[in-house]
Amino acid sequence: MASLPLLLTKTTPGQQYLLLQSSSSQSSLPILRNLLGNLGTSTSKQPSSTLLFNLLYEPLVLLDEVQNASNIQVFDYLGNVPGYSEEYVDVRETLLQKVEKVKEGSINVVIDSVDTLCSDIGSDAETYKFLSRLMSIIRARSNTSRLILHLTTPCSLLPLLIQTSFSPSLVQFIAHPPVLLTHLATAYLTPPPPHTPEPKFYSVFLPFSERAYETDRLVYGPDGEGSGGLGEMVVEVLVRGGNEGTVRRRGVERSLEGWSTEKGPCDLFSLESLKGLQKSKSVAEAAPDPTQIASFNLNLTPSQQQSRAQVPLPYAHEGKPLDKPSGPVEAAIFYDPDSADDIDDDDPDEDLDI
Template identity: 55%
Template sequence: MRQLLSDGNTVLFCLLHSSLLSASEVEVHNLLDRVPGYCDNEVDVRQHIKSTIENASSGPLDFVIDSVDTLLSDIGSLSETHKFLQEVLLIIRGRSSPSRFILHVQATCPLLPLLSLPAFSPSLSLVIPHPTALLLHLATEYLTPPPPLSPEPKFWSIFLPMSERMEESERLVFGSAGEGAGDSEQFVIEVIARGDGDGLRRRGVDRTLHGWSMAKGLCSLEDIDALKPLWARSVPDPTVADPTQNVSFNLNLTEAQQNSRAQVPLPYAHEGKPSDKPATASAAIFYDPDSADDIDDDDPDEDLDI
């Protein structure tokens, strides 16, 4: 979030975390002490946010609320919070210069499914962080590393249900075999983009995976140190061993053995072909009846063997 806001032209409303950015980088409105029922001079947070956006300077701006979960807790109503965010979005869209509305939302927030609907905003960029342990788990247990190492339909069919189970991701990170919260410098982000532009309208929803490093910012998955073993496995070994070596028998034939093998007639090689040799005689059956035979029967004494 800090790197996203450090380019200036940003108005930040802090409800959960205090900002470490300087005043020259971002316009900060610290609302941490505006807790309903716990402050002497209560100020309507909703009215403060709306009036600040309406009186903001011209030009493209980013309006950030950190976070929606705290805002929902202060307002106390899911429908009222959703209605307020819709009103703020309409004010931002009414500005002469194009601006962005950025919301920090926890994955467990009940407002997240409503904010992701096209009815709230046709254009959407949803960024979801994931631990690197999740991709390592899929590659090890399900033999499904991230694309392009595996087909995208197969990967997403396994990744999406697994990532939505929050307890599973927490177990991979904080379990007995997990790395804990110490390695928070690098992680994986899932980016879901939906827009009203021509390109995104034709493609619908675009879902991709990227890496994020505190030192590099947005990067590819190959640049994440924890995921480099996955890419090392995909590199084929240039030296392929000869399968005929180190066997207990000889696979090579001498010239005399090859000639002898060539002279052996193959069975059924001439099956179905007429023979070159003329037939010497036709087959026949000779039977000499005796006194006990009945000449009218085909086999009078049942001793005829052909």
């Protein structure tokens, strides 16, 4: 599977839909800022336009890492709040007009955020209908055009936005705090792959990560470090559909990547908060064989193993297979009396007149 840095560039073919997912315990804004930085510094010969629609965060918060922000058209709708703004405009019609106004080349539409958009519209159904229409416009353009959505869970539209009916291809980035993996490694003895087989790890990781209150307790609880931490996070990457070179990707691929404010996209175990997991696994693998450090010999010689195999088993029926009879075989019970059993062939009730 392609690594995280590759997925954050415009060179990933066939992926027209990116979904960035934040939570109360971990924000995915660093990924969005990095993505906008790649879009703003694009050197592609083909004409490309990037439209950023701000509904939740100020443009400077998202563009602080963009060196050439002139390549990105910013539309600030932070003050456009229904019921409070004197000149409130429907963002849906304005956004569609801005997108359809771009006639040539590919286009990147970035919306921050979907849950704020849904709150302004006031209807999940109408919001989904609008986003579906926008996705249809993106798919009708070149395969390098993209729709990039950011949302914060819990969001009622999330189950609908990850369906194949909305978009056959999908790249989803889900931000998790590193303490989630350290907790699973210590409490459930399931460190992340390759130290634990992927089926076993994800059978524990997925249901635990979906319970937001569990993760919030690890971050904001009595022993939590808060959301700041070391400026690191774990990114769960899901890729569905799209093309990788000349091969069309089938099914869903899932992986875990690391992210650091200093290193950017990086390997999972290069994070400072997760190096302990790699060290503990290495120590366990380097532990000496207990049969080699004992003061006496725990191994058997070939002659001892042969003598051991010839010892008869202490059973009444020694496990010897019976010859296959030609007719039906009656059931039998093999019983070896114990020394304390009181066995008497006489009928104990023979004096009773029954």
